[in-house]
Amino acid sequence: MRHMVVSLSGDPHGFVDTVLEQHGHRRRTVLTVPNFMFALAIAGESDMLVAIPRRFATIFASRFGLTTVNAPLPLPRFKLSAVAPRAAMMDAGLSWLFGMLSSVCEVDRSPGLL
16 A cells, blocks of 8 residues: 655654564555645545544544554554744744643653743
8 A cells, every 4th residue: 555654854754664664564655744634635535544643533534534443553652742933922822722732741841842
């Protein structure tokens, strides 16, 4: 099967590929896209497969006429980063969202992150 990878940088090798390699497998990546919603839209109009977070798939897959299945091997949790320029934090909605993320997640306070 042909696979697409969600990658903001366009790198076609993700953590799923690392796990597959550890088990002696690989996937045939034919497309990279910058976000999960775009990936679902393309998957709904093609025969490509995409690995996305289970919660995201549960919420949105039916909107695109997609069926979800569990990965054929255990995958590790991954780190999700949220970044925004300081000026953007003046927006009350964005500030609220980052506050909510900070309250429910382990936060890395590196410069430029949350």
